[in-house]
Amino acid sequence: MAYKRSPLMEERMAGARERILVAARELVAAGGYRNAPVTAVAAQAGVSTGLIYRHFPSKAELFVEVLSAAVAHEVDILEGIAAGPEPAPQRLRLAITAFVRRALAGPGLAHAFIVEPVDPEVEAERMRGRRRFGGVFRRLVQDGIASGAFPAQDADVTAACIVGAFTEALVGPTAPSRQAHRDEHALADSISAFCLRAAGG
Amino acid sequence: MAYKRSPLMEERMAGARERILVAARELVAAGGYRNAPVTAVAAQAGVSTGLIYRHFPSKAELFVEVLSAAVAHEVDILEGIAAGPEPAPQRLRLAITAFVRRALAGPGLAHAFIVEPVDPEVEAERMRGRRRFGGVFRRLVQDGIASGAFPAQDADVTAACIVGAFTEALVGPTAPSRQAHRDEHALADSISAFCLRAAGG
Numbered sequence: 222m223a224y225k226r227s228p229l230m231e232e233r234m235a236g237a238r239e240r241i242l243v244a245a246r247e248l249v250a251a252g253g254y255r256n257a258p259v260t261a262v263a264a265q266a267g268v269s270t271g272l273i274y275r276h277f278p279s280k281a282e283l284f285v286e287v288l289s290a291a292v293a294h295e296v297d298i299l300e301g302i303a304a305g306p307e308p309a310p311q312r313l314r315l316a317i318t319a320f321v322r323r324a325l326a327g328p329g330l331a332h333a334f335i336v337e338p339v340d341p342e343v344e345a346e347r348m349r350g351r352r353r354f355g356g357v358f359r360r361l362v363q364d365g366i367a368s369g370a371f372p373a374q375d376a377d378v379t380a381a382c383i384v385g386a387f388t389e390a391l392v393g394p395t396a397p398s399r400q401a402h403r404d405e406h407a408l409a410d411s412i413s414a415f416c417l418r419a420a421g422g
Numbered sequence: 423m424a425y426k427r428s429p430l431m432e433e434r435m436a437g438a439r440e441r442i443l444v445a446a447r448e449l450v451a452a453g454g455y456r457n458a459p460v461t462a463v464a465a466q467a468g469v470s471t472g473l474i475y476r477h478f479p480s481k482a483e484l485f486v487e488v489l490s491a492a493v494a495h496e497v498d499i500l501e502g503i504a505a506g507p508e509p510a511p512q513r514l515r516l517a518i519t520a521f522v523r524r525a526l527a528g529p530g531l532a533h534a535f536i537v538e539p540v541d542p543e544v545e546a547e548r549m550r551g552r553r554r555f556g557g558v559f560r561r562l563v564q565d566g567i568a569s570g571a572f573p574a575q576d577a578d579v580t581a582a583c584i585v586g587a588f589t590e591a592l593v594g595p596t597a598p599s600r601q602a603h604r605d606e607h608a609l610a611d612s613i614s615a616f617c618l619r620a621a622g623g
């Protein structure tokens with residue numbers, strides 16, 4: 222008779238997997254990937270390191286999943302805004318402001334997800350995420366051009382520039398958020414105002 | 423009697439140093455830092471690896487100097503444009519277009535200088551360079567605000583967004599320049615048009 226997991230065991234496995242992902246995310250948020258060796262993730266999740274490797278063949282695969290879940294969540298939020306009833310310029314402003322405010326509210330995660338040096342597999346997942354974000358902004362810009370709210374422009378270039386602009390302003394070497402005493406709401410507003418002017422809205 | 427280098431020897435040393443820097447730059451342009459081990463730099467420059475280490479204590483220090491020389495050159499060009507007689511919006515457009523066209527003309531160097539994973543010392547120099555570029559754009563934006571050509575805005579945010587925008591559009595994961603058959607002049611024009619609209623000019 223072939224080995225078959227019982228429904229209860231399946232549930233326990235899924236519960237452990239979820240706890241491991243939550244624990245890894247918490248450690249990354251607190252101190253980046255280097256704050257999250259597998260032993261620390263195991264301790265935080267209350268499982269053995271062996272169990273982690275049963276769910277994730279390598280540390281890189283664990284973090285790829287932490288990152289892809291976070292990206293999927295952010296993309297859902299952006300797509301929810303993009304699908305709204307407002308005119309394209311307003312949706313573009315809302316989407317950028319939402320992204321930037323969420324990043325400023327979780328600077329540890331934002332730094333780890335966007336700039337901390339990582340394994341090539343995690344870096345590849347980061348690039349995929351950036352392209353997904355770019356896709357949402359490209360469609361918003363195309364909407365605005367189609368409705369006449371934005372002037373004719375190369376939507377691919379505009380989307381890439383928007384992603385680059387808020388990324389640098391959030392976590393880049395020239396980021397004003399690195400300065401002390403920055404008002405985060407004013408910063409988010411300045412960044413989205415920049416992008417909105419750039420799209421021509 | 424203390425050892426003293428003759429003028430001829432000083433000149434030869436300087437000549438070798440210059441040849442090493444040129445050789446390193448050529449190899450990086452052709453295939454990135456990983457294409458430029460010290461042995462290859464020595465062969466290209468026609469010197470021994472020992473001589474390279476007499477001039478540069480480590481490979482990282484050699485590449486820091488290659489990068490800082492390139493940054494200084496680009497900053498000189500940008501500052502030359504920024505000091506011109508044209509109104510601020512025109513100088514901003516000229517500066518961005520010049521930077522972008524130069525990067526598109528040397529994609530190997532642009533990739534190595536901006537995104538290729540590098541030693542921490544080289545990465546630190548890269549961050550310094552990015553702040554220097556940001557400084558030129560910040561002053562141009564401030565000029566434009568002062569002359570009334572640009573609306574009131576946070577010049578730090580605008581400068582960071584400009585640097586982020588053209589960097590991503592040039593070499594980021596969402597970069598349109600990664601697509602085949604892109605017209606480089608049209609791309610440079612689109613990027614500078616984006617930034618100029620964003621500054622409000």
